[in-house]
Amino acid sequence: MAFDNLLLERDGAVAVVTINRPKVLNALNTQTLDELRRLMLELKHDDGVRVVLLTGAGEKSFVAGADINELAVQTPVSGREHALTGQHVLDLIENLGKPVIAAINGYALGGGCELAMACTLRLAADTAKLGQPEINLGLLPGYAGTQRMSRLVGKGKAMELILTGAPIGAAEALAIGLVNRVVPAAELMAEARKLAAELAGHAPIAMRYIIAAINKGLEMPFAEASVFEATLFGLVASTEDMREGTKAFLEKRKPEFKGR
Ligand code: CO8
Numbered sequence: 001m002a003f004d005n006l007l008l009e010r011d012g013a014v015a016v017v018t019i020n021r022p023k024v025l026n027a028l029n030t031q032t033l034d035e036l037r038r039l040m041l042e043l044k045h046d047d048g049v050r051v052v053l054l055t056g057a058g059e060k061s062f063v064a065g066a067d068i069n070e071l072a073v074q075t076p077v078s079g080r081e082h083a084l085t086g087q088h089v090l091d092l093i094e095n096l097g098k099p100v101i102a103a104i105n106g107y108a109l110g111g112g113c114e115l116a117m118a119c120t121l122r123l124a125a126d127t128a129k130l131g132q133p134e135i136n137l138g139l140l141p142g143y144a145g146t147q148r149m150s151r152l153v154g155k156g157k158a159m160e161l162i163l164t165g166a167p168i169g170a171a172e173a174l175a176i177g178l179v180n181r182v183v184p185a186a187e188l189m190a191e192a193r194k195l196a197a198e199l200a201g202h203a204p205i206a207m208r209y210i211i212a213a214i215n216k217g218l219e220m221p222f223a224e225a226s227v228f229e230a231t232l233f234g235l236v237a238s239t240e241d242m243r244e245g246t247k248a249f250l251e252k253r254k255p256e257f258k259g260r
Contacts, residue, residue: 001038001039001042003035003038003039004031004035005019005020005021005029005031005032005035006018006019006020006032006035006036006039007020007057008039010048010049011193011196011197012197012200013048013049013050013051013200014049014050014051014052014053014193014196014197014200015043015046015049015051015052015053016052016053016055016193017036017039017043017052017053017054017055018054018055018056018057019032019036019054019055019056019057019062019063020057021057022056022057022058022060022061024064024067025056025058025060025061025063025064025106025107026056026057026058026061026062026063026064026112027063027064027065027066027067027068028063028065028066028067028086028111028112028115029066029067029069029070030067030070030082030085032067033085033086033089034085036089036093037085037088037089037092040052040089040092040093040096041092043096043098044092044096044097044098047204047259049098050098050199050200050202050204050207050259051098051099051100051101051196051197051199051200052096052098052099052100052101053100053101053103053192053193053196054093054100054101054102054103054115054119055102055103055104055105055189055192056105056106056112058105058106059105059106059185060106060107061105061106061107061112062102062103062104062105062106062107062108062112062115062116062128063107063108063109063111063112063115063116064107064109064110064112065109065110065111065112065133065134066082066086066110066111066142066143068137070082071137071139079142082142083142083143086111086114086142086143087142087143087144089143090114090115090118090143090144090148091118091144093115093118093119094118094119094120094215095211095212095215096120096211097208097211097212098204098207098208098211099120099121099196099199099207099211100118100119100120100121101119101120101121101122101123101192101195101196101199102115102116102119102121102122102123103123103125103188103189103192104116104122104123104124104125104128104130104170104179104188105125105128105185105188105189106125106127106128106129107128107129107167108124108128108129108130108131109129109130109131109132109133109167110131110132110133110134110141110145111141111142111143111145113130113131113132113145113149114132114141114143114144114145114148115143116130116179117145117148117149117152117178118143118144118148120211121180121195122178122179122180122181123179123180123181123182123183123188123191123192123195124170124173124174124179124181124182124183124188125170125182125183125184125185125188126170126171126182126183126184126185127170127185128169128170128173128179128182129167129168129169129170130167130168130170130173130178130179131161131165131166131167131168132145132149132161132162132165133165133166133167134162134165135162135163135164135165136165140162141162145162146158146162149161149162149178151218152177152178153176153177153178154176157176170182201257202257203236203239203241203242203244203245203255203257203259204241204257204259205236205239205241205259205260206236206239206241206242209232209233209235209236212232213225213228213229213232216228217229239260240258240260241255241257241258241259241260244256244257244258245257
């Protein structure tokens, strides 16, 4: 599959995807969103890929938002379609069934912050800046950022970040739970690859069900979510990987998971 605005590198079971429009700080135009949709679908169904790492090209930016050139000429109908398309792509990433790690190498603003929030885990360079500046354009987040932000950092902080539009630094993002870890900028990709390789060694089916249990379970009443968790627990008990994991523990050796 050829892409104009994405780079793909395979590093063992890790797929490294780079959004590559550095001249516009990797802003997401319609074409890039569509390329992301197609590539993520491919990676979802590729059993050789156990973890996806997502970053932005260049030193300055992860993704500086939706492409404002397109927003400036949107109509009510195209705006709605654009928002729905973005939401669909981010849902796909959130529920890919394998961890997607965002390596936030600079600005993650607007749609870029929303994209990072749809990822399973977020590592940020200490130089990163995150925020939802849509209000400054007379807009609001349209890729479900109002919802993911409130769920990640709580309603009060979400209101503050989205109503003021003011970006925050990596240290504050860590303090409020918007990112999982902050590392020196020069070490970001090495740390992200290390985490990705660690997760790639885990049992893929168990990871898929953990992601489903948390993502889907959070949208259910607690009692139903607990039953859902128990069902996934029962399913995972049928896997070769469960037998390998428990056997390896008892034999005091490292397990080798096959995704079966
Ligand atoms: N879209 C298009 N171009 C962009 C964007 C963007 N989001 N961000 C930066 N660029 C371009 C600049 O226009 C500039 O282009 P040029 O060199 O041709 O002038 C180039 O990238 C470099 O940017 P700057 O010169 O501005 O770089 P600075 O270091 O001075 O500033 C900033 C960096 C602070 C990141 C600044 O570029 C900025 O504020 N960018 C816009 C950030 C923003 O507002 N993002 C939110 C966009 S709205 C959004 O994401 C909505 C998502 C939901 C949409 C729902 C569907 C309708």
